[in-house]
Amino acid sequence: xxxxxRVVIADDSVLLxxxxxxxxxxxxxxxxxxxxxxxxxxxxxxxxKPDVAVVDVRMPPTHTDEGLRAAHQIxxxxxxxxxxxxxxxxxxxxxxxxxxxxxxxxxxxxKDRVADVDSFTDAVRRVAGGGSALDPEVVxxxxxxxxxxxxxxxxxxxxxxxxxxxxxxxxxxAIAEALVVTERAVEKHVTSIFSKxxxxxxxxxxxxxxxxxxxxxxx
Amino acid sequence: xxxLRRALGLVAVEGIVVGLVALAIVxxxxxxxxxxxxxxxxxxxxxxxxxxxxYAWWRRPDNxxxxxxxxxxxxxxxxxxxxxxxxxxxxxxxxxxxLYLAVxxxxxxxxxxxxxxxxRLRRVLAGGYALALLGPLPTLTVADSDVLGCECPESFLxxxxxxxxxxxxxxxxxxxAVVLVGYILYVLVKRWQVASQPQRxxxxxxxxxxxxxxxxxxxxxxxxxxxGPEAVSDATSLLGMVIFALTPYGFLFGLLRSRVxxxxxxxxxxxxxxxxxxxxxLREMLSEALGDRSLSLVYWLEDKRRWVDAAGRPATLPAxxxxxxxxxxxxxxxxxxxxxxxxxxxxxxxxxVRSVAAAAGLSIExxxxxxxxxxxxxxxxxSRARIVEAGTKERRRLERNLHDGAQQRLVALSLTMRLAxxxxxxxxxAAAELLGGAQEELxxxxxxxxxxxxxxxxxxxxxxxxxxxxxxxxxxxxxxVELAGTPPQRLPAAxxxxxxxxxxxxxxxxxxxxxxxxxxxxxSRSNGHAVVEVADxxxxxxxxxxxxxLRGLADRVSALDxxxxxxxxxxxxxxxxxxxxx
Numbered sequence: 001x002x003x004x005x006r007v008v009i010a011d012d013s014v015l016l017x018x019x020x021x022x023x024x025x026x027x028x029x030x031x032x033x034x035x036x037x038x039x040x041x042x043x044x045x046x047x048x049k050p051d052v053a054v055v056d057v058r059m060p061p062t063h064t065d066e067g068l069r070a071a072h073q074i075x076x077x078x079x080x081x082x083x084x085x086x087x088x089x090x091x092x093x094x095x096x097x098x099x100x101x102x103x104x105x106x107x108x109x110x111k112d113r114v115a116d117v118d119s120f121t122d123a124v125r126r127v128a129g130g131g132s133a134l135d136p137e138v139v140x141x142x143x144x145x146x147x148x149x150x151x152x153x154x155x156x157x158x159x160x161x162x163x164x165x166x167x168x169x170x171x172x173x174a175i176a177e178a179l180v181v182t183e184r185a186v187e188k189h190v191t192s193i194f195s196k197x198x199x200x201x202x203x204x205x206x207x208x209x210x211x212x213x214x215x216x217x218x219x
Numbered sequence: 220x221x222x223l224r225r226a227l228g229l230v231a232v233e234g235i236v237v238g239l240v241a242l243a244i245v246x247x248x249x250x251x252x253x254x255x256x257x258x259x260x261x262x263x264x265x266x267x268x269x270x271x272x273x274y275a276w277w278r279r280p281d282n283x284x285x286x287x288x289x290x291x292x293x294x295x296x297x298x299x300x301x302x303x304x305x306x307x308x309x310x311x312x313x314x315x316x317x318l319y320l321a322v323x324x325x326x327x328x329x330x331x332x333x334x335x336x337x338x339r340l341r342r343v344l345a346g347g348y349a350l351a352l353l354g355p356l357p358t359l360t361v362a363d364s365d366v367l368g369c370e371c372p373e374s375f376l377x378x379x380x381x382x383x384x385x386x387x388x389x390x391x392x393x394x395x396a397v398v399l400v401g402y403i404l405y406v407l408v409k410r411w412q413v414a415s416q417p418q419r420x421x422x423x424x425x426x427x428x429x430x431x432x433x434x435x436x437x438x439x440x441x442x443x444x445x446x447g448p449e450a451v452s453d454a455t456s457l458l459g460m461v462i463f464a465l466t467p468y469g470f471l472f473g474l475l476r477s478r479v480x481x482x483x484x485x486x487x488x489x490x491x492x493x494x495x496x497x498x499x500x501l502r503e504m505l506s507e508a509l510g511d512r513s514l515s516l517v518y519w520l521e522d523k524r525r526w527v528d529a530a531g532r533p534a535t536l537p538a539x540x541x542x543x544x545x546x547x548x549x550x551x552x553x554x555x556x557x558x559x560x561x562x563x564x565x566x567x568x569x570x571x572v573r574s575v576a577a578a579a580g581l582s583i584e585x586x587x588x589x590x591x592x593x594x595x596x597x598x599x600x601x602s603r604a605r606i607v608e609a610g611t612k613e614r615r616r617l618e619r620n621l622h623d624g625a626q627q628r629l630v631a632l633s634l635t636m637r638l639a640x641x642x643x644x645x646x647x648x649a650a651a652e653l654l655g656g657a658q659e660e661l662x663x664x665x666x667x668x669x670x671x672x673x674x675x676x677x678x679x680x681x682x683x684x685x686x687x688x689x690x691x692x693x694x695x696x697x698x699x700v701e702l703a704g705t706p707p708q709r710l711p712a713a714x715x716x717x718x719x720x721x722x723x724x725x726x727x728x729x730x731x732x733x734x735x736x737x738x739x740x741x742x743s744r745s746n747g748h749a750v751v752e753v754a755d756x757x758x759x760x761x762x763x764x765x766x767x768x769l770r771g772l773a774d775r776v777s778a779l780d781x782x783x784x785x786x787x788x789x790x791x792x793x794x795x796x797x798x799x800x801x
Contacts, residue, residue, distance in 0.1 A: 064678070064681065088672075089677075089678055090669070091678065091679045091687075112662060142694075144694075145693075145694045146696065146697065146699040
C-alpha cells in the first residue's frame, strides 16, 4: 500500500526539498514532482494529480504565506489531493485557519518533524488517506491555554492525553497503539471526554478532530 | 471712567474750597506772625498733596495710594485751625494737629499699592493714629497758655492748670512718638534692603523723602521731649516742612519719569523689533524696555500643554502669591503664546507691561515656534539616542543567545557526529546512540532558533495582522488573557509592531510582577489613533521606571508620535495604555 502513495514536494530550499524527497522515497513513497514556489506547485499538482502535497508555508516571491494560500487552492481545485503544510514556526493561527473548514486530507506540522521519520511518514500517510495531522506542539499550546473557568480541569490526565492525540488527528486504533491500551479503553475515554466537554459524540475521525479543535479554539 | 473723573473733580473742588477757607482763617488770625508767608506755605503744601494725590488716584484708580496722598493734604489743612481765634475751631485744630502725620505714615507703610497686609504693621499704624489723636489731649485739658507760651484762645476741653502733669504726659507722648517713628523707620529701611532693582527705582523718591521726614520728626520730637534749645526745634521743623512740601513732587517726578521713560522705551522697542529680524536679543530688548534685568521669557507649547524656555527645556511660572516674581501672559489672536516673567513690582505698571507684551507679540510667537522646534529636537535627540542604544543592546542580547544557545549546541553536535563517524564501523551500536543524542540536541537547537526568531519579529504579525498575533501571545501567557478586540482593518506595519510589543511587554510584566488572576487586551481605533490597552487585576504599584522594557516601549511609541501611559495604583491593578496616531 505504501508503495503507491504519490507525493509532490514544494519548498524554496533545494537542500531541504531534496532531503525530504530522499527520506520519503526511502520510506516507499513515490515523489512525482518538486516545486520551488507556489505557482510551480499548483502546476505540478495539476499535472501529476498526486495523493498528497507537502508544502512549506514561506515561499517566493513574498516569503509570507504563499504555501498556505496554495494549500487552500489545492484543496478547492483538487479534492483528491491532500495537503500537509510544513512551517518553520508554531503558528496556531495558521494551523487553525488551515483546519477550520475541514480537517479532511489536511495537515500542519513543524518543519523539524521531518527528522522524526516514523511520525512524519505516518502523518503524510494519514493526510494522503483523507485524515488529518496537527502538530503536537500546536495541540499542546491549545491545551495549555489558560482559561478562566476551565472545563479541562475536570478531565483526567489520561483523558487529556487522549484528547491531545485526537486533536493531532489520530484514529482510535492509533491512539490505542500509542498509549498501549485496548481500543475499547480508548473509546471509553473518548465518550467520557465528550460528555465532560459537552460535545456531540461523533464516530468519523475528521468530524471529531473538527469538533475538538473548535472547542479548544473557542476557549 | 467718567464717573471716577467726576468724583475726582468734586474732590478737587473741595480741596480748593478747603484751602481757601484755611487761607481765610490764617489771614484773619490775631496771633500768627508772618501771616502771608504762613498762609501761602500752608496753601501750597495742602494743595500739592491733594493735587498730586488726585493725579495718582486718576492714573491708578485701583491703587489706594493716591487716595492716601489726597487724605494727607486734607488732614494737613486741619492743622490750620490751630491759628483760628474761635475757641471751638482752635480746640479742633489742636486735636487734629498731628493727624496728617499719621496719615502720612499710613501712606508710607502702604506704599506702593496702598494696602497694608501685615497685621503687625496694621497694629502699629492703629497705634500711630491713636497717638496722633490722644497726644494733644494734655495740651487741651491741663495746660494753660503760660505753659504753651502763646496767646491762644482757651481750650474747650480745659479742666485745670496742672503744669507738672502736663510736663509728664508730654514727655510720655513724645517718647512714644519717637519709639513709633523709630520703628517705622526701621521697617522702611528694611524694605529698601530687600527690594529688587526695579522696585527700588520706583520706590526711591517716596521712600527717601519719607525716611528723611521721619528722621527730622524724630529729631524734633526728641529735642522737644528733652526741652532742647528753641533754635534747634525751629530749624528742624522748618527743614521738616520743606521736605514735607517736596515729597509729593518727588513722587510726581518718579511717576512722570517712569511714564516718559517707559513710553519712550515701548516706541524704541517697536523700532528695534522692526530692525532686528533675528530675535536673538528679544529678552534683552524687553528687559531694557521694562527696566527689569531679571526678566525672562517662557513659551507655551499647546500640544504638550506646558511652558518651556527658549531652548525648549521645561519651565515653570511663578506662583500667584510669589512675593518677588510675577508673570504677564502674552496672547495672539486669543491664543496663549508665552509669558513675560518679571519682577512683582512691575505689576504696578500692568498697562506698560501689556503694551510691551502686545508690541513684542509677533516676535514672541516666532520665538515660541523656535522653542517648540527646539523642544521637539531635544526630545527626538534623546529618544533617538535611546533607540540606538536599545538596538545595540538588543543585538548584544541576540548575539549572546545565539552564542550560548544554538551555536554551542551545533558545535557539540559537530563533535558528536565526528565521534559517531569514527565508530560507525568498529562499534555500530555506540555510533547509533551518539546519533540519537545528536538528534535530540539538534531538535533543541532548532527550538531555540525558532523562539529567537519569533522574539525578533513574529511572522504571523506581518502575514495576518494583530488579531492572530495577539491571540498567540495570549495563548502563551501563564495568566488567563481575554482579547477583547482588535480593529477590523489592518493598521500600518510600524503601528501593528508597536502595538504587538506593547502587549508582549505588558503580558510579560503581568506574568512576572502583577500576581493577577486575569488580564484583558483591547486594541481599538479612535480619533485617528490606535489605542492599545492591557489591564490586569493584580497588585498594582508598578514603577514606570522599572527596567528598560517600558522605557524602550515608550521610545518605540514616541518614535511614532504616540504616547505611553502607565496607571498602576497600589492594590488596584495595572493598566498600560498606548496611543499611536494612525
